[in-house]
Amino acid sequence: MRAFVTGATGWIGSAVVDELLTSGHEVTGLARSDRSEQALTAKGAGVLRGDLDDLDSLRRGAARADAVIHLANKHDWGNPAESDRSERAAVQILGDALAGTGRPFVVAAPLSGLVEGRPATEDDVSPAVGPDSNRGGSENLALDHVAQGVRTVITRFAPSVHGRGDWGFVDFLTAVARKQGVSGYIADGSASWAAVHRDDAARLVRLGMEQAPAGSRLHVVAEESVTTRAIAEAIGDALGLPVVSIDPQDAGAHFGFVGRFFASTMTASSDLTRELLAWEPTGPGLLADIAAGAYTA
Incomplete structure (x- = not known):
């Protein structure tokens, strides 16, 4: 085509x-x-x-x-x-x-x-x-x-559409962690994201x-749900920074515009998509990508 x-x-x-x-x-x-x-x-x-x-x-x-x-x-x-x-x-x-x-x-x-x-x-x-x-x-x-x-x-x-060279949300979160000296999650970090x-x-x-x-x-x-706390912990480990909870009232000041997204749960199934098109993800997961240095190299 x-x-x-x-x-x-x-x-x-x-x-x-x-x-x-x-x-x-x-x-x-x-x-x-x-x-x-x-x-x-x-x-x-x-x-x-x-x-x-x-x-x-x-x-x-x-x-x-x-x-x-x-x-x-x-x-x-x-x-x-x-x-x-x-x-x-x-x-x-x-x-x-x-x-x-x-x-x-x-x-x-x-x-x-x-x-x-x-x-x-x-x-x-x-x-x-x-x-x-x-x-x-x-x-x-x-x-x-x-x-x-x-x-x-x-x-x-x-x-999160992740990988080495990504300039999306996880890259913003990594930059915030470097700037603030801590890798933060909001409240108890139970908000979750889908990822691919x-x-x-x-x-x-x-x-x-x-x-x-x-x-x-x-x-x-590819991944239906990755908690924001797990994302913050992976970024903290990759950067060698402490991981802390950020009060929701302080999220805007700490994270900037990405804070409102990081406080939100955005999860989804792809079962029907996989069945329709015989699509099976083969790439690394989000946490594995962070651990491998995709955002810190």
Whole structure:
């Protein structure tokens, strides 16, 4: 297939591009800078210059492709409304460009906010609907395009997509531990996260593009639940720092923006995903990755 990938040089996207190329697919990546263009060209991928606000480029990329994989997001923590707006606009234009083609439209989504009190499953419907909801309601908007002849596939990512070189939440937590001189967890550290190794995530995205039926919700999850205390202890061991509990009232000051995520439980099952696509994660677990120096080398 000829795949058009947004976020193609990001942490997850760069691994997805590698996975697609290795599997014999052609890739065109959206690039907003010379550096991104050079990275894609060096891999043998094509390049379309533009960004999430360049809707004409998004439309052209989708129209020329056999499949679209939408992984980009502004992740503007200081202005989440802007991130939500741009995400909804991008999903709308990409989905509209694919209408009536039956082509796959793989859309990244978070696990946060789906359910409370239990691990989320693939059958759980996202409560985010409409432009004023989380991520602009992009998951449900993308699924609305199924009725328009688009093979929409939602990929819900674990909060930790880990591995050497990760610049996500665990990297932020490691930087906070270095700065504060302690590795902290919030309250009793019983809040838990799902996790997946980046290579396993990339393979699942490819399988979803190739095989998943329209309307599928895939959970990109290898480990259903890792407690935040265990994460803090692994970081502390790797850095040689004491491990301490942080009072919830002090979490914002101690951790910064990542504190609100570290206080949240975001767990999920991937049983239905594994059964549907015969996907079996093979990468190391999150704690093993931390212990091996993935965040401290």
